[in-house]
Amino acid sequence: MSALQSILLSLPPERSHDLAIVGLKGAALLPGRVSPLPGRSTTILGKPLRNPVGLAAGLDKNAEAVLGLARCGFGFVEVGTVTPLAQPGNPQPRLFRLPEHKALINRMGFNNDGMQAMARRLARVRSSNKLCGTLLGVNLGKNKDTPNEDAASDYLKGMDCLHGYADYFTINLSSPNTPGLRSLQHGDALRSLLSRLKERQLQLAGQSQPVPLMLKVAPDLSSDDVAQIAEQVVACAFDGVIATNTTLSREAVAEHPHAIETGGLSGQPLADRSVEVVRQLRSVLPEGMALVGVGGISTESQARDMLQAGAQAIQIYTSFIYNGSKMVHKLVAATN
Numbered sequence: 192m193s194a195l196q197s198i199l200l201s202l203p204p205e206r207s208h209d210l211a212i213v214g215l216k217g218a219a220l221l222p223g224r225v226s227p228l229p230g231r232s233t234t235i236l237g238k239p240l241r242n243p244v245g246l247a248a249g250l251d252k253n254a255e256a257v258l259g260l261a262r263c264g265f266g267f268v269e270v271g272t273v274t275p276l277a278q279p280g281n282p283q284p285r286l287f288r289l290p291e292h293k294a295l296i297n298r299m300g301f302n303n304d305g306m307q308a309m310a311r312r313l314a315r316v317r318s319s320n321k322l323c324g325t326l327l328g329v330n331l332g333k334n335k336d337t338p339n340e341d342a343a344s345d346y347l348k349g350m351d352c353l354h355g356y357a358d359y360f361t362i363n364l365s366s367p368n369t370p371g372l373r374s375l376q377h378g379d380a381l382r383s384l385l386s387r388l389k390e391r392q393l394q395l396a397g398q399s400q401p402v403p404l405m406l407k408v409a410p411d412l413s414s415d416d417v418a419q420i421a422e423q424v425v426a427c428a429f430d431g432v433i434a435t436n437t438t439l440s441r442e443a444v445a446e447h448p449h450a451i452e453t454g455g456l457s458g459q460p461l462a463d464r465s466v467e468v469v470r471q472l473r474s475v476l477p478e479g480m481a482l483v484g485v486g487g488i489s490t491e492s493q494a495r496d497m498l499q500a501g502a503q504a505i506q507i508y509t510s511f512i513y514n515g516s517k518m519v520h521k522l523v524a525a526t527n
């Protein structure tokens with residue numbers, strides 16, 4: 192572990208997160224263009240991907256540090272979750288480390304500066320022309336105060352505001368920290384939401400290539416749920432799926448003093464379940480449909496397992512928090 196990493200991990204979790212973002216923001220001022228580490232190149236969502244290792248959503252919720260994060264070597268960086276209006280999220284403390292399990296529990300609650308602030312930042316990133324080959328995903332959510340019946344309008348606002356900057360959108364219906372959000376992953380609510388977003392995607396594109404739409408799903412779903420979600424994704428001509436978000440399960444960390452904290456558990460304890468969801472999705476989704484695997488990846492073999500289960504690309508969050516950019520180097524090498 193680097194000295195900087197040790198210092199960051201000795202501070203309270205949210206303080207060290209904020210400091211890391213400040214440092215990564217500074218990295219944007221460095222001269223020169225920023226490219227992904229060379230690795231196993233592939234095509235995803237019709238776009239070239241220089242290596243299959245991405246940053247998962249939630250670390251740079253406000254797109255403040257895109258260039259600094261891209262400098263870590265990721266093939267793709269996903270910012271957000273962003274909501275139409277700025278909101279403070281849940282009261283602190285809301286982020287807990289479980290280092291013995293290489294895990295985190297968070298109940299951040301979509302704290303973010305809102306879509307207009309993100310649009311201004313992404314406009315600067317794009318006009319700097321420094322991002323050279325790193326794909327940029329924008330993860331969209333709904334405001335806490337927006338009732339589920341009106342959820343579609345929040346996602347549509349996000350698409351309208353940010354479609355000029357995103358290489359793809361992720362529709363996040365799987366955060367456990369916005370009350371009721373995950374119920375949108377089921378039945379008619381899912382179908383009607385996805386079809387409205389698809390319609391807007393095509394309208395916004397006009398004659399040009401539409402910005403692809405990915406759906407991010409929870410790990411806490413039955414296999415019937417997963418099958419039904421896959422059916423709707425195909426029926427509504429969505430472009431891909433990201434699996435998975437954090438879990439409510441505490442089975443693997445039951446003895447830990449933080450196990451009683453509410454929120455989503457990420458990291459090592461999630462790894463097996465995420466691979467299982469990806470494997471099931473791959474078996475039912477059409478062959479070429481984009482599938483990104485995320486959850487607990489920190490070793491070479493976990494990265495390879497996820498790709499073997501059928502993901503074309505992977506994302507990391509928790510292992511990046513614990514290990515910094517050397518985790519990106521390790522996983523890019525492992526997947527080459």
Ligand SMILES: Cc1cc2nc3c(=O)[nH]c(=O)nc-3n(C[C@H](O)[C@H](O)[C@H](O)COP(=O)(O)O)c2cc1C
Pocket residue numbers: 247248249250252271272286295297299301330363366407435436437457458459461485486487488506507508509510
């Ligand atoms: C502190 C924290 C905040 C997160 N915020 C978001 C978010 O805003 N949107 C989202 O889709 N996922 C969010 N996630 C979930 C991650 O993107 C990822 O799906 C999950 O942590 C599993 O990957 P990991 O085990 O590599 O961390 C968050 C995770 C953590 C730990």
